[in-house]
Structures are given as structure tokens and as C-alpha cells.
Amino acid sequence: MPFLLWMQPRDHRSAARSVSTLGAVAVGVTIIFAPIAPSNGPLPPLDIGLAVATVSLVAIVSLMANLLGEANMVAWAICPLLAIGAIVAVDFLTADASISGQIFFLFPTLYGASQLPRAGAVVMTAASVVGEVIVVGAMLPLQEAATDAGYVAAALVTTAVLLIRAGERQAVLVAELERQAALDPLTGLVTRRVLDEAATSAISGAASGEGTSLILLDIDYFKSVNDRYGHPAGDEVLVALATLLVEGSRRDDVVCRMGGDEIALLLPGCSASALRRRAEQIVWDVRTHTFALSQGEHATVSVSVGLAHAPTHALDLRTLYVAADSALYEAKRSGRDRVATPKIVVPDSHR
Numbered sequence: 001m002p003f004l005l006w007m008q009p010r011d012h013r014s015a016a017r018s019v020s021t022l023g024a025v026a027v028g029v030t031i032i033f034a035p036i037a038p039s040n041g042p043l044p045p046l047d048i049g050l051a052v053a054t055v056s057l058v059a060i061v062s063l064m065a066n067l068l069g070e071a072n073m074v075a076w077a078i079c080p081l082l083a084i085g086a087i088v089a090v091d092f093l094t095a096d097a098s099i100s101g102q103i104f105f106l107f108p109t110l111y112g113a114s115q116l117p118r119a120g121a122v123v124m125t126a127a128s129v130v131g132e133v134i135v136v137g138a139m140l141p142l143q144e145a146a147t148d149a150g151y152v153a154a155a156l157v158t159t160a161v162l163l164i165r166a167g168e169r170q171a172v173l174v175a176e177l178e179r180q181a182a183l184d185p186l187t188g189l190v191t192r193r194v195l196d197e198a199a200t201s202a203i204s205g206a207a208s209g210e211g212t213s214l215i216l217l218d219i220d221y222f223k224s225v226n227d228r229y230g231h232p233a234g235d236e237v238l239v240a241l242a243t244l245l246v247e248g249s250r251r252d253d254v255v256c257r258m259g260g261d262e263i264a265l266l267l268p269g270c271s272a273s274a275l276r277r278r279a280e281q282i283v284w285d286v287r288t289h290t291f292a293l294s295q296g297e298h299a300t301v302s303v304s305v306g307l308a309h310a311p312t313h314a315l316d317l318r319t320l321y322v323a324a325d326s327a328l329y330e331a332k333r334s335g336r337d338r339v340a341t342p343k344i345v346v347p348d349s350h351r
Contacts, residue, residue, distance in 0.1 A: 002119075008073060008077070010115065010116070022107045022111060026107060080108055081124075084131045087105060088134055092135070102135065105129075106155070106159065109125050109159055111124065112124025113125065113159065118168070125156055125160040128156050132148075133145075136149050186238060189246070190254060190255070190256045190257075191256065195254055195256035195258075195264055199266050203310050210271040210274070212270070212310045213266075213271075213272070213278075213310075214264065214320050215324065216262065216305070216328045218261045218304060218328070219302075220303060220337055229297060233295065236293055240289075244285060248285060250267075253268070270309075271309070272309040275309050276341070283305055283337065283339055287337060302337035304331040304340075305331055305338070305339045306326070306327030306328025306330065306342075307327055307341055308323035308342050313346060327341050328340065
């Protein structure tokens with residue numbers, strides 16, 4: 001249901017803190033200033049009791065929504081609107097249409113504009129304005145009611161618009177920062193953080209099925225490429241290599257630039273035998289590929305590859321990395337432009 005989605009906070013924990021803060025401020029201000037506020041006479045005990053009961057009901061329902069967290073979508077959708085209804089009810093029960101009663105319509109607007117998606121913020125602001133109009137329209141002369149409603153509505157709408165825009169700009173900025181943190185700016189490959197998350201998830205199911213494979217590779221004598229053609233050309237080789245690896249990957253594979261010229265490939269659902277064939281194919285593809293450089297020259301490079309498979313060579317992410325890294329070292333020590341596998345195999349009894 002769209003309405004329920006509109007009324008769900010972007011961050012339930014932050015929304016719970018906001019609800020608690022706004023509720024505490026409202027109750028605190030009321031307790032401090034209600035005894036000294038001007039009054040048209042003593043309030044009937046029944047009205048006082050109803051006002052207290054109304055506020056208590058909203059507080060209890062809000063507390064339940066906070067305790068239930070994200071699970072109770074209905075409570076999160078209804079509680080903010082109940083709060084506006086409670087403000088209207090308390091203003092009527094206390095016969096208070098003064099600024100001290102009207103000011104509390106700002107609180108639901110603040111909550112909606114700071115915590116909800118745009119549609120939810122609009123709903124909360126509109127409901128607050130309607131509540132304001134009901135209170136002043138029923139208790140004040142027409143001219144005074146229109147003036148108060150106009151001023152308060154303008155303040156509520158302006159506050160909501162500014163907060164919504166600020167929140168959306170912040171959301172765009174956060175999304176861009178997260179994107180930048182997830183992607184290597186040179187090659188467009190994912191970063192180590194993304195690879196670690198994907199590997200952790202994949203390895204959790206490595207004991208069944210085909211397992212999870214990891215390939216670590218780097219360019220042989222990459223420094224000589226930079227020395228001969230220049231660092232910009234070295235960057236071009238890295239970009240072309242990244243493209244070559246991504247084009248040869250499956251949809252679920254993760255290709256990551258670890259740093260420098262080292263690249264990792266995570267292959268979920270890849271058996272140890274298929275891993276070896278895949279690694280040999282990568283070495284062949286790179287060896288036979290001609291890397292065109294912008295200055296009109298062409299470079300030929302090769303890669304050394306170390307591979308590891310879970311659960312054959314490792315049972316967790318750390319040891320999978322260690323196994324693949326030791327295999328990569330062995331490939332370099334053995335002459336480069338080749339594939340090497342770890343020497344250690346996990347016994348069947350430990351898998």
C-alpha cells in the first residue's frame with residue numbers, strides 16, 4: 001500500500017530518537033508552563049483527565065512502534081497522525097487556541113520533513129495545517145482565525161519545504177559518497193570493501209554446492225610498463241585489463257581492484273576444477289591481448305595468477321585470501337605468466 005510506504009522513516013532508529021525528543025519537549029514545556037498560563041477559569045476534572053489520557057495513548061502507541069522497530073509498518077504510519085489528533089483534542093479540551101497551543105503543530109511537521117520520504121512529509125504537513133485550521137476555526141473569531149491559520153500554515157509549509165530539500169540533498173550526497181567508496185575511480189571496478197561483503201556472503205554457503213573461488217592476479221613487471229610508456233599509459237593498461245576481465249566474467253562474479261596493479265575475482269558457485277580452467281583462460285586472454293595506448297603504441301603484458309577455493313583450501317574469508325595470496329607469490333616465484341594453487345588443502349574432516 002503506497003500510504004504505508006510513504007509513512008515509513010528512512011532510518012527507524014533516527015526516527016525513534018526524534019519521536020522521543022519531540023515528545024519529551026512537548027511534555028516538558030506543558031508541565032512547566034501550563035500552571036502559569038492564562039486561563040478562562042478552572043478546567044473540569046473530566047477535561048483534564050481526557051487530555052492526559054489522549055496524550056498518554058499517543059505516547060504508549062509511539063513507544064510500541066519504537067520497540068517493534070521496522071516490523072510494525074502500520075504503527076509507524078498511524079502514530080504521527082494520532083499525535084496531530086491528540087494536539088487537536090488537547091487544544092479543545094483545554095479550550096486553548098493561543099500560540100502556546102498552536103505551536104505544537106510544528107512538531108509533527110518537523111518529524112515528517114526530517115524523517116519521512118517527500119510524500120510522507122507532505123502528508124504530515126498537510127495534516128498539521130488541517131489540525132491548525134480546525135482548532136483556530138472552532139475557537140477564534142473568523143478574522144483572527146484566518147490570520148493565525150495563515151501565519152502558522154506559512155511557517156509549517158516553509159519549514160517542511162526547507163527540511164525536505166535539505167534532506168534530499170543530503171541523501172544524494174550520501175549516495176554519491178557510497179558509490180565512490182564502492183568503486184575504484186580509475187578502473188570502475190568495485191573496491192575491497194564490496195568484495196569482502198560479497199565474499200563473506202558467498203562463503204557462508206561454501207560448504208554446499210560448488211563452493212566459492214577467489215583469483216588474485218597482478219601484471220608481470222608492471223613497473224617496466226610505466227617506465228617504458230609512462231604512468232598514463234600504465235593507467236590505460238589497467239583500465240583495459242579491467243574491461244577484459246569484466247567482459248569475461250559471469251553476472252554473479254565480482255571483479256575488484258585491490259590496489260596498484262593487483263586485481264581480485266570472486267567466483268561464487270565455482271568448483272575447484274572450474275576455477276583452474278577459468279584462471280588458465282584469464283592468463284591466455286591477457287597474454288594474447290594487445291593493449292592499445294593513446295600515444296599510438298601497443299603494449300603486450302602478462303599476469304601471474306594465484307587461486308584458492310573454499311572449502312578446498314580455506315573455510316573463511318581471511319584464510320581464503322591468505323591461500324590465494326600465497327599461490328600468487330608462488331606463480332611469481334616460478335616464472336610469472338602462469339597459474340598457481342595453494343599447497344595446503346583443508347582435510348575433509350574439517351569441512
